[in-house]
Structures are given as structure tokens and as C-alpha cells.
Amino acid sequence: MGLLDYFRGSRQASASVAKERLQILIAHERARRTTPDYLPKLQQELLEVIRKYVVVDDDAISVTMEQDESREILGVNIVLPENTGSARAR
Amino acid sequence: MARIIVVTSGKGGVGKTTTSAAISMGLALQGHRTAVIDFDVGLRNLDLIMGCERRVVYDFVNVINGEASLNQALIKDKRCENLFVLPASQTRDKDSLTVEGVGKVLETLSKDFDYVVCDSPAGIERGATLAMYYADDAIVVTNPEVSSVRDSDRMLGILASKSRRAEQGDEPIKEYLLLTRYSPQRVKLGEMLSVDDVQEILSLHLLGVIPESKAVLNASNSGAPVILDDKSDAGQAYSDVVRRYLGAEVPHRFLEEERKGLFGRLFK
Numbered sequence: 182m183g184l185l186d187y188f189r190g191s192r193q194a195s196a197s198v199a200k201e202r203l204q205i206l207i208a209h210e211r212a213r214r215t216t217p218d219y220l221p222k223l224q225q226e227l228l229e230v231i232r233k234y235v236v237v238d239d240d241a242i243s244v245t246m247e248q249d250e251s252r253e254i255l256g257v258n259i260v261l262p263e264n265t266g267s268a269r270a271r
Numbered sequence: 272m273a274r275i276i277v278v279t280s281g282k283g284g285v286g287k288t289t290t291s292a293a294i295s296m297g298l299a300l301q302g303h304r305t306a307v308i309d310f311d312v313g314l315r316n317l318d319l320i321m322g323c324e325r326r327v328v329y330d331f332v333n334v335i336n337g338e339a340s341l342n343q344a345l346i347k348d349k350r351c352e353n354l355f356v357l358p359a360s361q362t363r364d365k366d367s368l369t370v371e372g373v374g375k376v377l378e379t380l381s382k383d384f385d386y387v388v389c390d391s392p393a394g395i396e397r398g399a400t401l402a403m404y405y406a407d408d409a410i411v412v413t414n415p416e417v418s419s420v421r422d423s424d425r426m427l428g429i430l431a432s433k434s435r436r437a438e439q440g441d442e443p444i445k446e447y448l449l450l451t452r453y454s455p456q457r458v459k460l461g462e463m464l465s466v467d468d469v470q471e472i473l474s475l476h477l478l479g480v481i482p483e484s485k486a487v488l489n490a491s492n493s494g495a496p497v498i499l500d501d502k503s504d505a506g507q508a509y510s511d512v513v514r515r516y517l518g519a520e521v522p523h524r525f526l527e528e529e530r531k532g533l534f535g536r537l538f539k
Contacts, residue, residue, distance in 0.1 A: 194462065195461065196468065199416075211428070
């Protein structure tokens with residue numbers, strides 16, 4: 182970078198873009214790495230069970246595994262559609 | 272019992288072999304009996320970087336297959352009597368390496384040496400996973416560049432799950448970050464990830480930073496590990512790395528741009 186570039190003003194530094202992209206990507210890949218292999222199948226089977234009772238979308242369920250020092254937490258989050266009676270499928 | 276060090280990265284071309292050559296020479300120069308093994312079966316290059324390519328008779332695979340003894344295959348370095356090179360086979364493929372075979376060779380070397388440096392091939396296939404399987408310490412060579420950082424992180428995952436230490440539930444492999452091809456000028460301009468950025472992303476203990484340097488190509492041209500070029504920035508940086516690895520407190524150098532006069536700054 183010489184004098185001319187200095188007066189032209191600087192564009193956004195590419196290194197900060199790189200850092201941000203990497204932080205997002207690596208957080209995502211690490212999360213996937215620590216999840217057990219059976220998670221997608223578990224998610225699928227839970228979905229089938231829930232569908233016996235409630236109509237839900239494929240993406241209405243998320244199963245996550247979190248880990249801290251002393252324990253693992255299996256989290257299941259299901260978003261039920263609005264205004265459904267609990268017994269729609271009955 | 273030797274300490275087993277793997278030099279790994281995932282990505283190719285980041286400086287694994289340069290680093291293996293420099294660090295093994297550095298450890299040997301400090302008086303430690305050191306063996307350095309090329310795990311890149313089929314694409315051997317450590318012999319060239321070490322400058323012993325014309326003295327290769329037997330290789331790693333010959334030893335594993337019982338076609339040669341370890342003593343026949345080890346090449347004694349001509350510059351330092353503590354250093355021995357075990358070259359990879361150029362004609363076989365990666366499947367010639369087996370967990371048992373590698374384990375046996377490392378076990379035998381462990382009796383005779385203080386340090387065994389394993390120069391890993393790129394990738395995450397057999398050669399790479401076997402290079403790190405028995406390791407006590409891992410030096411993760413990384414360039415300040417997105418694909419290299421990502422691959423290093425992937426390697427960290429493999430070190431933590433697929434090594435012998437991980438499988439047996441022993442104390443995990445000690446992991447060190449070695450940032451190579453670093454350009455303080457470009458960092459200052461915001462064109463390159465800084466050492467702090469990379470450390471923050473990978474959260475690894477920093478073993479050292481090797482600046483981008485002409486000395487590295489000069490060293491490989493002549494077959495002398497760059498650490499022997501003690502006038503060069505890269506050579507000095509590797510010497511620092513070895514001393515730091517051995518436990519000395521050595522401040523990091525070559526992180527800042529060399530100071531230039533006003534004239535130089537205006538008309539660079």
C-alpha cells in the first residue's frame with residue numbers, strides 16, 4: 182500500500198471477513214463433531230411418534246446434544262403448530 | 272522412553288516437512304537423540320529436505336515388513352550425530368502402513384531415542400491418522416489462511432478422538448499451534464489473519480510463529496533444514512520454537528513489521 186491507496190480510503194479489511202467466516206464455520210463444525218451418530222435417527226423416530234398425535238412439519242423438531250464439564254444434555258425442541266387441539270390426530 | 276511428536280495440519284503445503292526437518296534438527300542440536308520419520312508413503316520428501324536423498328537404501332515399509340532392520344534403514348545425519356532419518360517408501364502405497372507395524376517401529380525407536388518426530392502426510396487418510404495415532408504431542412502447522420485454519424480444526428477433532436491416548440482414555444495429546452508463512456506487513460494492512468485471530472479461533476497453545484521467508488526455499492534447495500541458517504528469520508524462529516518446546520521461556524519474535532524509514536514507508 183503506497184500513498185495513493187492511503188488517500189483512496191480503505192475497503193473493509195479482508196482478514197476480518199475471514200475471521201468472522203471461520204468463527205461461524207468452526208463453531209458449527211465443532212458442534213456437529215461432538216454430537217453422537219444416532220442423533221439424526223433419533224430425531225426422525227421422535228418425529229414419527231409425535232406425528233401419531235399432532236401434525237408437525239419436518240423442521241419443527243430439533244434434537245441437540247450439549248456438553249459441559251460434568252454432564253451431557255440432550256435437548257429436544259418441538260414447535261407445535263398454532264391452534265391445534267391436542268387431539269387432532271385422534 | 273522417547274516422546275513422540277506428530278507434525279500435522281490436514282492441509283497440504285503449509286510447511287509440515289519443513290517444520291519436521293527444522294524441529295528434529297533443533298532437538299538433536301540441543302543434545303537429544305532424535306529420529307524423524309516420513310509417513311508420506313508414496314510421496315516421500317523428507318529425505319530431500321534433510322538432504323539425504325542419495326543415501327536412502329531401505330525405508331519405513333521395508334522395516335515394517337521385516338525386509339530390513341531399523342538400523343539398516345535409519346540414515347544418520349552428517350551434520351549432527353544425534354539425528355536419524357527414517358525415509359518413507361516411494362513405491363508402495365499408504366496401505367503398507369499398519370497400526371501394529373507402526374507401533375512396533377515406534378516402540379523399538381523409543382528405547383533408543385529421546386524424541387521421535389512423525390512427519391504426517393496431508394489429508395486425513397491412513398498415513399495421516401497413523402502418524403498421529405501414537406503421539407504424545409502434536410504440532411499443528413497452520414497458515415493464516417481460511418482453508419488451513421479450518422483443516423487444522425478438523426485435525427484437532429481427530430487428535431482428540433482417534434489417537435491411542437483417546438482410545439485408551441489416557442491423558443490427551445498435548446496440542447501446540449505453529450503458525451507458518453506469517454507476514455506481519457499483511458496483518459497490519461488487514462489482509463491476513465493475525466496470530467491472535469488464529470489463536471482465538473482454534474484456542475490452542477501457541478508454540479511459535481514462523482515468518483514468510485526466502486530462507487525456507489533456499490534451505491530446501493540445498494537440502495539443509497532451515498534451522499541451520501541461523502542468520503535467517505525463519506531459522507531463528509524455529510530455534511525459538513525448539514527451546515520453547517523444551518520448556519524455556521522465549522518471547523515471540525517476528526510478529527511485527529520490520530521498521531522502515533519514512534522514505535521506505537512512502538514508496539513501498
